Amino acid sequence: MSDTTPKKKRILPKILLVILLIICCLAGFIFFNASKNMKQMKKTVDSGMEVISSYADVKPVDAGEYSQIKMKGIMKFNVSQYDVENLGNLSVMTVNMGFMQMVSYVITPFDKNMPLLSMDFMYILGNRKAYAEFYDLVSDKDSEEYKAVLEKIKAFENKYSDLADLETSPAWYDDLMTTALHKSGKASDDSRIDEMFSDAIRCYMETANSLETMSDVEKTEKLEITQKYCDGLVEKGGVSTDVFKKELGEETTKDFFNKVFFGTAAYK
Numbered sequence: 001m002s003d004t005t006p007k008k009k010r011i012l013p014k015i016l017l018v019i020l021l022i023i024c025c026l027a028g029f030i031f032f033n034a035s036k037n038m039k040q041m042k043k044t045v046d047s048g049m050e051v052i053s054s055y056a057d058v059k060p061v062d063a064g065e066y067s068q069i070k071m072k073g074i075m076k077f078n079v080s081q082y083d084v085e086n087l088g089n090l091s092v093m094t095v096n097m098g099f100m101q102m103v104s105y106v107i108t109p110f111d112k113n114m115p116l117l118s119m120d121f122m123y124i125l126g127n128r129k130a131y132a133e134f135y136d137l138v139s140d141k142d143s144e145e146y147k148a149v150l151e152k153i154k155a156f157e158n159k160y161s162d163l164a165d166l167e168t169s170p171a172w173y174d175d176l177m178t179t180a181l182h183k184s185g186k187a188s189d190d191s192r193i194d195e196m197f198s199d200a201i202r203c204y205m206e207t208a209n210s211l212e213t214m215s216d217v218e219k220t221e222k223l224e225i226t227q228k229y230c231d232g233l234v235e236k237g238g239v240s241t242d243v244f245k246k247e248l249g250e251e252t253t254k255d256f257f258n259k260v261f262f263g264t265a266a267y268k
Contacts, residue, residue, distance in 0.1 A: 036187075037101040037123035044121060044194045045092060045103055051198045052107075055205035057085040066260045071247040081260050086111050087208055089263025100124045104240070105197075107204060108262045110223060112211045113138055113146060115153070115178055116262075117204050120240070121197060128185040129166060130193050132200045136178045137225045139218070149207050153179050156203040160196050163189065172236045176229065219267070227264050230257045 052058055061081040069077040075097060082090040088110040094103045101123040108116050115134040122129040134153055138146055156179075163183040181200075185193055214222065233241045234254045244253040258265040 037125075038096055040187075040190050040194075041094065041101050041103050041121070041123055044197050045094070045105070047194060047198045048105060048201050049092075051201045052084065052090070052205055055202075055209055056087060058090065059083045059085070061263075061266075063260045066256050069244075069248070069256070071243075079260060081263065083266075086213060087114075088112075089266065091261045091263065093261070105201075106261060107201075108226060108264070109208065110219060110226070110263075110267045111213050112208045113143075113214055113218070113222070114149060114204070114208050114211070116226065116229070117200065119197065119200060121193065126187045128187070128189060128193055130163070130181070130183045130185070130196055131166075132181040132196065133177050134179040135173070135176045135229065137176065137222065137229055139221050139225060141178075145211070149211070150178055152207045153203060156199060157181055159199065160192075163192065163196070169239075171238060173229070173232070173238070223264060223267050226262065227258075230254075230262050230264055233257065 049058070059082060061083050063079050063081040066079050069079060071077070075095060077093055077095045080092045082092075084090050084107065087107070089106075089108045091106045091108075092103065093105075095101070103119075103121050105119040105121075106117065116137050118131075118133045118135065120129075120131040140146060160181060160183060163185055166182040166184045168182050181196070183193070183196070231254070234245065234250060234257065237245070241253065244256065248256070
């Protein structure tokens, strides 16, 4: 017994040292990738903002208490809100979770007969997920004007068939999505994914600028449809919405959606 016990005592510190080294290497790996991904995400967002600003006057709006949303004490969602001239509300939300970085970019139109554009781009270590979704929040999907809008958006969709498709779980709002790109890639695809982000905005703004501003009656009807969709997200849930509801509660989530994320409150 006296011969083996000292050996066990000597082995234990070595095991703990190896475990510590593994943890440090893993933390360093995550930090390295997070830094790279944050730079790439910022580059992507900046490119998108340049595009939208080339088509319309984009004015910052004070998001107030929702400028930064903290969850679980460590997750911080940085939120920026803008008014896009003759179009509607723009919200840009970024978060750094260490192993994953994400930007949500939502254009909610109130002045033009356009679909809502929602984009989520995720950077998960060396992997990428890119979602660009167009929601039919309009009163008449079969009008000739709106059919022309969809035709232009469909042309954008076909340009990114080279990126791998992602499968998504069924959701109650699937029927509202007129066009949806769910793509995946690697860090080596960053330039292509960055192009997809900016191209979605370019296609959207070019189409919006070709339309006349809606009448007051049409704006009111569109606002009601948009509000119904926002309320539906809170009541029926969604992937991102459920996270906010769990952490912030239903009423605060609804307030955030109305005031900032979709901005319906400013158009009532």
